[in-house]
Amino acid sequence: MSFIKKKIVIVGQGYVGLPLAISCAQVGFEVTGIDLNEEKVSQLNKHQSIIEDVTDEELKTVSVSGKYRATTDSLIDPSAEIICICVPTPLGSDHQPDLEILKAATKDVGKKLKPDMLVIIESTIQPGTTRDVVVPILEKESGLSSDQFLVAYSPERIDPMNKKFTIKNTPKLVAGLTPDAAVKAKEFYSKFIDQVDVCDSLEVAETAKLLENSFRLVNISFINELAMFCQKIGIDVNDVIKAASTKPYGFMPFYPSVGVGGHCIPVDPLYLAQAARAVGAPTRFIELADEINLAMPTYFVGRASEMLGGLKDKKVLVIGVSYKPNVADVRETPVEALINGLKKSGAVVSWHDDLVKSWNGQASVALGSSFDLAILATPHDYLDLSLMGSVPVLNTRGSK
Ligand SMILES: NC(=O)c1ccc[n+]([C@@H]2O[C@H](COP(=O)([O-])OP(=O)(O)OC[C@H]3O[C@@H](n4cnc5c(N)ncnc54)[C@H](O)[C@@H]3O)[C@@H](O)[C@H]2O)c1
Known part of the structure; x- marks a missing residue:
């Protein structure tokens, strides 16, 4: 027998919350998406x-059928059964985890919490945050004790614009504060996700998400170090990666870049690093990977300067400013530091990105041949570099 009948509330309608809301609505849940914006x-x-992963058509279909609506009103329908929290968990100005947005959203939810409701946190957090931060806020704001409502943690694994792995076919982790919460969360996600795996504890699920993204940061930073070495000895790191990838076991390719960006990979590992330092077991790989990652834009400013014999008054076009190819998302993009570094060195910098179009008060300029140098930062599929004519191109995705 199904526990879940109809109403789902999803707090935060961004890259994580909106696709989740649409997936729920598509299988028949009545979904309210709350966002402050x-x-x-x-x-x-x-x-x-x-966002790119949800089409207007999909949105229209679920809205017209009455299965989805968005609202700024944080008033939660008392008959809602499940509330998912998908708000940002960024770094603060000190480059350290900042949970204020999550705490504020949890307070709003706590004020409306009714017995037996299930609250699921999807935001990326440190081990212990659901148990030690979220649950006490829910108790305080609702006046209920934690055995009167259910709490689960389920990290999101969405990869924007990944056509192969979608919400449906990407296995989902869940963990409950109690076994009942885990069972109900699993039942919920199983309605629209093929494989749902239950973890032994909230902390295991929280740490698993941090491991996944730290693994990426550490390996990408390692490949970026290798790319700097390959450039020095005059070989292309991509040829090396291709050669190593012929090994059928024990190797996984990662690729060079001007650094990682987005809301997750440059951010989440620092949640793990802070938690690790707090218990006296520092994750030195993460700290070093973060340092290398942050240094990549400066490295490419240096390469550009070498190519042109100095950057003063040189006209440089940076191509692709979003944090990864084929998306318009500029959050934490390393291209911002690249542009700032070029400007600081005296270059006259323009940028081109037809997906982003307008950013930091500037508009994308057309590709063309009137530049001293182009730097290919984010290689979107649509780009036609032949439009650059004979302008030299510094490719941040290779080492030659
Ligand atoms: N973007 C990704 O690919 C991705 C992947 C996996 C996990 N995550 C994690 O998921 C979480 C959400 O990330 P995102 O990329 O969806 O962020 P986002 O910025 O795209 O969306 C979050 C939304 O929450 C809204 N919001 C903030 N406070 C609110 C409140 N109190 N009430 C209602 N709405 C509120 C914001 O206005 C925003 O629209 C983060 O913890 C992130 O680390 C993101």
Whole structure:
């Protein structure tokens, strides 16, 4: 017999919350998507998607059928059964975890919490945060004790614009504060996800998410170090990776870049590093990987300067400014540091990105041959570099 009937509330309608809301609505749940951002909510209610992974058509279908609506009103329907929290967990100005947004969203939820509701945290957090931060806030705000409601943690694994692995076919981890919470969370996700794996504890699920993204940061930073070495000895790191990839076991390719960006990979590992330092078991690989990652834009400023014999008054076009190819997301993009570094060295910098179009008060300029140098930072599929004519191109995705 199914525990779950109908109503789901999803707090935060961004890269994680919106696809989750649409997936739930598509299998028949009645979904309310709450977001503080009025403009976003108004767009969503006009069936205009705000992210690449959800189409306007999909949004329209679930909205017209009455299965989805977006609102800025944090008033949670008392008959809602499940509330998922998908708000940002960024780094603060000190480059350290900042849980204030999550705490504020949890407070709002706590005020409306009713007995037997299930609250699921999807935001990426440190081990212990669900148990030691979220649950006490829910208890305080609701006046209920934790045995009167259910709490689970389920990290999101969404990879924007990944056509092969979607919400449906990417296995989902869940863990409950209690066995009942885990069972109910698993039942919920199983309605629209093929494989749901239950972890032994909240802390295992929380740490697993941090491991996944730390693994990427450490390996990407390692490949970026290797790329710097390959450049010095005059070989292309991509040829090396291709050769090593013929080994059918024990090797996984990672590729060079101007650094990692986005909301997850440069951020989540620092959640793990801080938690590790706090218990006296520092994760030195993460700290070093973060340092290398942050230094990559400066490295490419140096390469550009070498190519042109100095950057003063040189016209440089940076191509692709989002944090990864084929998306318009500029959060934590390393290209910002690249552009700032070039400007600091006296270059006259323009950028081109038809997906981003407008950013930091500047507009994308057309590709063309009137530059001293182009730096290929984020290689979107649509780019036609033949439009650069004879302008030299520094490719941050290789080492030659
Ligand atoms: N983007 C990804 O690919 C990805 C993948 C896996 C996990 N995550 C994690 O998921 C979480 C959410 O990330 P995201 O990329 O969806 O962020 P996002 O910025 O795209 O969306 C979050 C939304 O939450 C809204 N919000 C903030 N406070 C709110 C509140 N109190 N009430 C209602 N809405 C509120 C914001 O306005 C925003 O629209 C983060 O912890 C992130 O680390 C992200």
